[in-house]
Amino acid sequence: MPRAGLTPTAVVREAAVLADEVGYDRLTLAALASRLGVALPSLYKHVKGVDDLHQKLSVLATAEVATELTAAAAGRAGGDALRAVATAFREYARRHPGRYPATQRAPDPADPEHVAAAERAVGAVYAILRGYDLTGDAAVDATRMFRAAVHGFITLEAAGGFGLPRDIDRSFDQLVAALDTAYRDWRSAR
Template structure:
């Protein structure tokens, strides 16, 4: 089998991501990646240390892509409109790139600074959009977790074809977001109320 020119760590990760989206992350193997790249499996070790290293690289690329999508979704928007747009972007990413998305779900270890930075960048993007709500630090993190749970949970159920009733899923997601925003705004108002009373 002829070696494909230009194979590097980034191209290997991109190919692995495409395969993971098609067949599932758990079925991804180095031999499959090598076959799609037109190289022998041992050739991959010139660029990666093994399957765990490949999955780590895939996770890094996935986190960076998710963060870019969230930032693009929020661009030019603020408040509820920005949160809604980001939740739509989160759901779309999880559905469109299920294998890559699956690689991003585990919290990175303390010793992996690039992964930790990529993970924190996503959190920071959401926190930036939440600033106008005047949340205290603990409330903000709880809201970020809720944000992630909504996007992840709904998309995961959709990918698994778990919604069997004859109701529009898009409408259900809009209502879920609306309910989340009601709670978010209530927390925001409760944080602002003492300041108003003092004034």
Template sequence: MSPRPKIGLKLTTILDEAGEIADQHGIDEVTLANLAKKLGIRPPSLYNHFNGLPDLRKKLAIYGLNRLYEIMAEAAAGVSGTEAVLVISKAYVNFARNHPGIYEATLMAPDPEDEAVQLAGAKIVDLSVCVLHDFNLEGERALHAVRGLRSILHGFSALEQKGGFKLTLDLDESLEFIIEAFIAGISK
């Protein structure tokens, strides 16, 4: 029996489903065939939304970057200084924990020079620069600090996802300790 077409399928709905596949089975399982099956449509119908698999993965990357930004911005609302850095850091790591496939997609954007990918990523950078403003970082120094923070958060997330933390220490306490050390470093 062939799948019944779903009229008026929205891009956000499709990306939600693609994200679910990525989170449950890994980014490599996000294919047009698997996505069509999950949506109950024929694979050619997806060409109304994507120009092939690379375009699907690019749009999933942008979708993920936008979701990550929203979660970080919501966490940062109404706080500043050390607390703001801690809450956006926890929001980042929790996003990677809760959405490992979508998070991986954000790292695999097919063309990082693509304007839409750049805009989505720039929102996260701008938010991070804003949060770090209380530490008197300007211009390139602020961007270096953002790179450092991202490196810490990505490294922590990647090690956690790969089972790299075997000690029975609380991971959230470790993250907080690391971020406080980062803050102490940029405060000098």
């Protein structure tokens, strides 16, 4: 018998909290069942398995990131928008270290909610890139560049990978400034 009030949404939300506490890689159905005070088989009424749980967590986290990136970009353009969105992405990863890795999962084409969340997140970056006159294939390349650079920085920072004696925030600012320069110079390089 399922616990009263336990729904698929509640299960995923609690999984997100647990992931932030223990890490994405340590999120298991057994740990989640214990956290929820239910027997492990009871979770299968709400999720099909650990991969399904990770998929649902990816949808939740991607939607959260999309909301934050969109809000950060609102009313801004150019380098100011780029800085705001990159900073929002980094701050989300800092606040949610367990669910952030779930945002890196490519959306499942069979999951319209996941596709919509990913499109909103990418849409926030595309909106900024239009200000640099980057559209079409150039926008795809520039978005991948943004994601690789910012995600790489976030991942290295979270892993303690920056040991040199220089302020990490300053290095992040330099990364974003380099992206801004690259995007502004993109047209002349074509």
